[in-house]
């Protein structure tokens with residue numbers, strides 16, 4: 001049997017089938033990506049909270065600002081942790097680094113009397129030097145970064161408390177905001193962006209205004225905290241660095257198989273050390289924003305932050321053993337983390353249940369991510 | 381006659397008390413496949429690591445195009461046109477074919493003040509080079525982990541050839557492969573040789589060596605036992621030399637000649 005143009009029906013059917021296969025695979029290709037698990041998780045979490053806390057103010061501008069800020073905090077340290085994990089290493093000293101950098105800034109401004117900009121720059125330089133030292137030790141000793149940075153988790157925390165107590169007899173140092181007033185760079189961390197936009201929004205009734213008090217007539221939201229701006233900038237730059245540059249390819253290669261990468265001339269040590277410096281940088285951004293917001297530093301700030309960063313990264317689809325992951329995924333992981341933490345509060349759920357929730361999400365995400373990753377990489 | 385592409389003379393390498401190599405001599409001409417045979421632990425991997433700049437020899441001389449050289453890193457060796465496809469370490473399975481292909485030599489394009497990985501060019505060239513080796517990829521961003529072992533070796537070989545290797549060293553490329561994939565890799569070796577590249581093919585499978593080799597050198601306990609040309613030696617003689625002769629012949633006798 002054959003059709004008018006001489007081709008057999010079977011041939012035509014084969015062609016049709018072939019086209020369908022290709023279409024399917026293109027659809028699969030668009031869908032199957034490292035972030036897929038985190039995207040599903042984000043949708044799930046939003047649907048869940050829209051249904052149980054939709055009318056609690058969680059999705060009003062102030063509510064969004066609330067969980068948005070918390071998510072941005074997680075995201076800032078997750079970006080660093082993500083790139084470092086893809087490069088094949090961990091940094092467990094992130095939380096201690098946050099406490100350390102904060103105290104350094106507060107001591108230098110309040111006790112020593114340096115201008116805030118100088119204190120901030122010194123804190124960044126110190127933190128990144130410690131990050132580089134972490135990386136150097138990991139590479140020189142060949143020990144797992146898990147152990148080396150665990151040591152620094154204790155060393156840095158202890159040093160921070162010691163320095164704070166011996167110089168001020170306290171573990172909380174206040175008065176930073178006053179010292180940082182009209183500083184040329186402190187606003188980069190403590191300021192609010194897009195103030196004009198929120199004034200405009202309040203004039204159009206989208207954002208509420210204060211009705212009484214000294215701020216009467218002003219919008220209740222002053223602007224987007226710089227913390228969020230930092231988070232967005234770090235996410236975008238981190239994503240571009242990883243997926244669109246030569247250095248990004250080296251990050252994957254260093255974590256995927258350091259030896260194979262070395263053999264083709266990838267400067268694996270340099271890549272790893274710079275990623276340790278990046279996590280230290282992110283921790284210091286976090287610390288500086290917090291110090292500027294609270295106007296004080298405390299030696300116990302940042303407790304457990306390293307784990308929260310790692311959890312965000314893993315929810316985001318990264319492989320704990322390195323060589324695979326996504327910055328966008330880690331950012332979504334941070335968003336899930338922030339939304340769940342604040343959402344349970346909005347929904348009036350007993351706060352101890354937060355950890356139960358988090359554990360369940362972590363487990364589900366990792367199971368789903370493992371499945372997706374196997375499809376992509378052919379890993380067995 | 382011109383000088384060989386690369387010549388190694390009387391190479392010795394010690395790791396502390398271990399004498400891994402003790403006087404190995406070998407040369408490769410353009411368009412030739414030189415097979416390096418030897419049993420496990422004979423020192424084959426150590427020898428090629430010396431040739432590709434990973435190890436520094438304790439004694440001996442390396443000459444490239446007749447000139448004495450000293451490599452202090454794999455980068456030096458690569459710059460001199462010596463490329464190596466390592467046993468097990470050829471590719472990173474989690475990364476895409478393109479990312480693997482260009483690893484360490486990523487093409488870049490300017491984007492304002494930034495330099496970005498030029499994926500359009502990289503993908504196109506990867507597909508072309510793979511097609512030349514007879515492999516048609518589904519997509520250049522397919523992860524290497526989804527390729528078969530033979531295809532992975534071929535990606536690594538195509539990569540080395542593309543980056544202008546004059547000498548290509550293959551460390552047991554067929555050791556983990558099935559019959560058909562081995563045939564593919566051997567066909568690739570033949571293709572590369574016809575392009576005028578000198579190959580060093582390491583194996584302990586005598587039949588694979590005889591299928592493509594022009595010359596054969598046998599390593600035994602860190603020493604070369606001599607080099608033979610194609611047609612001067614048969615499978616049995618090679619097998620005997622690899623095993624150090626006598627014992628295996630006796631064993632083969634008692635097993636009815638099956639080894």
Ligand SMILES: Nc1ncnc2c1ncn2[C@@H]1O[C@H](COP(=O)(O)OP(=O)(O)OP(=O)(O)O)[C@@H](O)[C@H]1O
Pocket residue numbers: 395398399400418419420421422423424425426427584
């Ligand atoms: N880095 C090293 N340190 C100490 N000893 C080593 C080192 N590398 C190799 N050796 C020793 O040198 C000898 C030769 O090893 P090599 O890996 O070169 O053998 P091979 O011929 O490649 O074997 P195979 O067929 O199993 O790959 C072995 O005894 C090995 O233990």
Ligand SMILES: [Mg+2]
Pocket residue numbers: 424425426467551
């Ligand atoms: Mg070997």
